[in-house]
Amino acid sequence: MEMPLPDAGTLARKSDIVARLTAALPPGTVISDVAETRAYECDALSAYRCAPLAVALPRTTAEVATVLRLCHDMRVPVVPRGAGTSLAGGSLPTADSVVLGVARLNAVLETDLPNRTIRVGSGRTNLSVTGAVEADGFFYAPDPSSQLACAIAGNIAMNSGGAHCLKYGVTTNNLLGVTMVTMDGTVHEIGGAYLDAGGLDLLALICGSEGQLGVVTEATLRILPKPEGARPVLIGYDSSEVAGACVSDIIKAGVLPVAIEFMDRPCIEATEAFAHAGYPDCEALLIVEVEGSPAEIDEQLAIILEIARRHDPVELRESASAEESARIWLGRKSAFGAMGQMGDYMCLDGTIPVSQLPFVLRRIGELSVQFGLKVGNVFHAGDGNMHPLIIYDANTPGQQEKCEALGAEILKLCVEVGGCLTGEHGVGIEKRDLMDYQFAPEDLDMQMAVKDVFDPGWLLNPAKVFPLAASAVRRMAAQ
Numbered sequence: 001m002e003m004p005l006p007d008a009g010t011l012a013r014k015s016d017i018v019a020r021l022t023a024a025l026p027p028g029t030v031i032s033d034v035a036e037t038r039a040y041e042c043d044a045l046s047a048y049r050c051a052p053l054a055v056a057l058p059r060t061t062a063e064v065a066t067v068l069r070l071c072h073d074m075r076v077p078v079v080p081r082g083a084g085t086s087l088a089g090g091s092l093p094t095a096d097s098v099v100l101g102v103a104r105l106n107a108v109l110e111t112d113l114p115n116r117t118i119r120v121g122s123g124r125t126n127l128s129v130t131g132a133v134e135a136d137g138f139f140y141a142p143d144p145s146s147q148l149a150c151a152i153a154g155n156i157a158m159n160s161g162g163a164h165c166l167k168y169g170v171t172t173n174n175l176l177g178v179t180m181v182t183m184d185g186t187v188h189e190i191g192g193a194y195l196d197a198g199g200l201d202l203l204a205l206i207c208g209s210e211g212q213l214g215v216v217t218e219a220t221l222r223i224l225p226k227p228e229g230a231r232p233v234l235i236g237y238d239s240s241e242v243a244g245a246c247v248s249d250i251i252k253a254g255v256l257p258v259a260i261e262f263m264d265r266p267c268i269e270a271t272e273a274f275a276h277a278g279y280p281d282c283e284a285l286l287i288v289e290v291e292g293s294p295a296e297i298d299e300q301l302a303i304i305l306e307i308a309r310r311h312d313p314v315e316l317r318e319s320a321s322a323e324e325s326a327r328i329w330l331g332r333k334s335a336f337g338a339m340g341q342m343g344d345y346m347c348l349d350g351t352i353p354v355s356q357l358p359f360v361l362r363r364i365g366e367l368s369v370q371f372g373l374k375v376g377n378v379f380h381a382g383d384g385n386m387h388p389l390i391i392y393d394a395n396t397p398g399q400q401e402k403c404e405a406l407g408a409e410i411l412k413l414c415v416e417v418g419g420c421l422t423g424e425h426g427v428g429i430e431k432r433d434l435m436d437y438q439f440a441p442e443d444l445d446m447q448m449a450v451k452d453v454f455d456p457g458w459l460l461n462p463a464k465v466f467p468l469a470a471s472a473v474r475r476m477a478a479q
């Protein structure tokens with residue numbers, strides 16, 4: 001879906017904006033050629049596209065500050081961008097905006113093993129943070145499935161999670177400090193290098209703020225010693241509801257697996273055809289992984305296997321080797337790609353109380369029949385973070401609208417059972433107009449008042465997160 005084109009006034013300003021940015025920054029920093037900016041016109045919610053006025057790719061915090069100050073003075077909106085893997089349209093440009101990409105700020109700035117921290121440029125990819133410390137026996141815990149590509153900047157903005165966040169927490173639990181530039185070009189140090197930086201916890205406000213408050217250029221992250229070992233078990237069931245009940249019972253039992261992942265039949269079939277992981281023919285699959293010393297692993301798995309057996313599984317496969325563990329994970333890690341082979345898909349991201357899994361899975365099945373669209377479920381079940389994937393055909397007129405309507409019903413269902421609209425992918429443009437389903441007008445007003453403080457002109461990452469009508473009123477008032 002193409003977004004509106006820039007108006008004549010904006011186009012007339014383009015050459016002036018590009019000229020001023022180009023003059024103030026080193027050669028090669030600003031891209032304005034339409035063919036070259038094409039790569040930045042969408043993120044992983046690729047159904048929505050819009051070419052920006054220009055793209056700036058600075059190398060330092062000072063250059064980021066220059067871009068922001070100039071855009072602030074010219075009243076040009078800025079869309080911060082990491083690697084562009086957002087599934088919620090978080091880094092989708094508007095036609096009158098400059099995209100500010102931080103991918104070049106990707107250095108390891110300091111590694112402090114005794115204090116278990118690492119400081120990196122925010123453009124560094126998630127996986128390469130672990131890459132920088134693994135030889136010393138450490139790792140960075142949050143592990144989005146997109147970790148090979150996505151940047152720490154986007155992880156912070158979306159408070160990203162991953163399969164192993166059940167035990168270690170999501171980005172906010174592993175972030176100690178940031179350098180952030182506000183829209184007027186001021187550089188701020190927020191948080192620090194230790195668990196408590198003193199003062200108000202502004203860092204908690206920044207993490208998950210979806211590029212609304214400032215542009216993060218550096219981050220200090222917590223790193224952890226690698227566990228002695230890990231072992232997954234694959235559990236197959238004849239019904240999604242029973243698998244959901246098993247998850248609920250494992251959580252209730254007080255063991256803390258490092259991951260509990262769930263896949264239903266559509267995902268299992270797509271994955272088998274794609275990755276040949278050797279998954280059983282069943283309605284629902286769980287991958288439960290525990291870690292620690294061999295004795296700790298044995299003890300935790302004994303409890304989990306006993307619970308799994310109580311629910312009458314069709315398959316119970318405990319990994320006996322590193323090769324088998326890799327095979328068990330292979331299908332799960334390929335699931336999104338495999339579902340992509342079936343057609344276009346929209347990946348939702350709602351969170352629910354774990355105890356509601358059986359009910360919500362049944363309702364999703366009913367809604368899928370009602371709307372006539374296939375839905376596959378693959379998600380982080382341990383923390384109730386669901387990722388229903390709706391399969392549709394973008395080339396069939398009306399299918400995208402139908403898919404979005406079904407997506408809205410599923411997300412509303414998550415709110416109705418006591419959950420929320422997003423677990424880890426953020427609101428972006430995808431869920432902004434559902435926000436008033438979750439929040440009262442007073443709540444939204446309070447959230448927008450926070451943006452007023454950091455970005456009084458409402459120039460950062462426009463038309464995201466807040467319902468469009470409400471944020472338009474705010475923007476008009478700011479002008």
Ligand SMILES: Cc1cc2nc3c(=O)[nH]c(=O)nc-3n(C[C@H](O)[C@H](O)[C@H](O)COP(=O)(O)OP(=O)(O)OC[C@H]3O[C@@H](n4cnc5c(N)ncnc54)[C@H](O)[C@@H]3O)c2cc1C
Pocket residue numbers: 043044079080081082083084085086087089090091102122143144145146149150151152153154155156157158159160161162163210211212214215216217336424425461
């Ligand atoms: C196949 C696939 C699997 C995925 N799996 C997961 C998963 O398991 N868990 C998960 O949480 N997510 C997942 N995602 C979603 C996505 O990868 C995450 O949201 C990720 O954190 C986005 O990072 P990015 O660098 O690509 O950010 P972008 O897409 O570039 O931007 C995301 C948001 O961050 C803002 N932003 C970017 N840079 C900055 C900055 N420097 N300062 C302030 N704001 C900034 C943007 O404006 C935007 O709002 C997946 C995506 C894909 C395509």
